[in-house]
Amino acid sequence: MFFFVSCFADCTGLRNVRLTIEPRVVQRHHHSILHCKYDQEDEPLYTVKWYRGPHEFYRYTPTERPPTKVFPYAGITVDVNHSNSTQVLLQNIEFNLSGNFSCEVTIDGVVFSTGTDTQSMLVVQLPEHPPTISVGHERLDYGHILRANCSSPPSKPPAHLKFLLNNVTVARTEALNGRRALDAVWSDLVLELPLTQYHFTDGRLILSCVAQVSDIYQKEATLELASARNPVPERVSAVDCGSAVSTYVIVPLVTLHVLLLINS
Template identity: 50%
Template sequence: IIKMWHNTKITASTWRRFIGVGVILQIIANCGLGTLALRNVTLIVDPPAVRRSHNAKLLCLYDLEGAPLYSVKFYRGLREFYRYLPSETPKNKIFPFPGIHVDYTLSNASQVVIRNVGFGLSGNFSCEVSADAPSFSTAMADIQMQVVELPDKQPSLWTEHDRYEPGDVLRANCTCPPSRPKAELTITLNNIVL
């Protein structure tokens, strides 16, 4: 057989058939692994706008499609602050990060709860999910978290006089307590926006 192989001429069409069969075998192999693949990784901030000094829940949703979970990692910017590894004891690991106070008891493979959120945490958060053998696939999702401060009182309206006649000049001031982002004030007179 070896002698026959050496005497056989390999033409361009033979190479094309050989490569075609190789591509088909690779597609079949990938489809077999595709049944155990990681899909639909999504990150949600709850609530969508987090009030300063309140808690934020980061929900990392994913579909392993039957593959075993290797790890889930949460990042603020490029820096990891929480990791879940089901194969280790303890499964949860928290990394120091200024301003991030993870609630260990409420955090797991699909969520991290951050207590007492401050303005410095406004910005990009991401979660990275990795499946274990045989697929070893990894996917990541990210989201912007906004930390807000609502005004502690209603806006106040001051006018120069208590009564006005048609043709009088109206001087008024509308003031809102501090907030972040800044409150947008709109003044209306007789249902007309000024």
């Protein structure tokens, strides 16, 4: 009598199935590599299957010729020349691939043994330019209301914005629905802050707006406001983390558009 037994990674040699996605947060139209690591413990490999959600899009079976198969899935482009039993290279990634990916490994030992791991990918579109700040031109003093607006160009997901005054956060926003531009969304944050003596540092008012998308993008615009307690010209700079800061003198200031100089 012949019979078939299937178990999940505990009754035979398959161990430590682990999926990693590099990068996990990937820009639209860029590429990402999915690595599937596993320990066969000298058992023969039967197949490795790759899934986006419940849909299989790539399979490696060493006993077949050719050993690889690609199954159509919208938004997925597999580079078969750089894909094998332990990795899949995805090219020209689209937004719809945000979500869960899985690798499923099966070995053909005394009994079939299958192990699976699942990880998530986030596909983003980053802003093409740094944020901009718009403010009034009056010289500010105790009791005045500081009014300002920060805008970040379209991105997906929308950028998280926050205002800092003298390095203290005074306003922030989560990613909200804003002005749309095709698949992406503008981000805007309005500040109306009654000023007290607490807000002035050595008579100065330095206003910054930080735009952030996930953990791969952060840019900042900074403006020194006209202060009745420290009458100096307004100065603005744009900061890209890890790069130099460039400063401009602008008098008077009504609407400010910040240009970022990137040292790559």
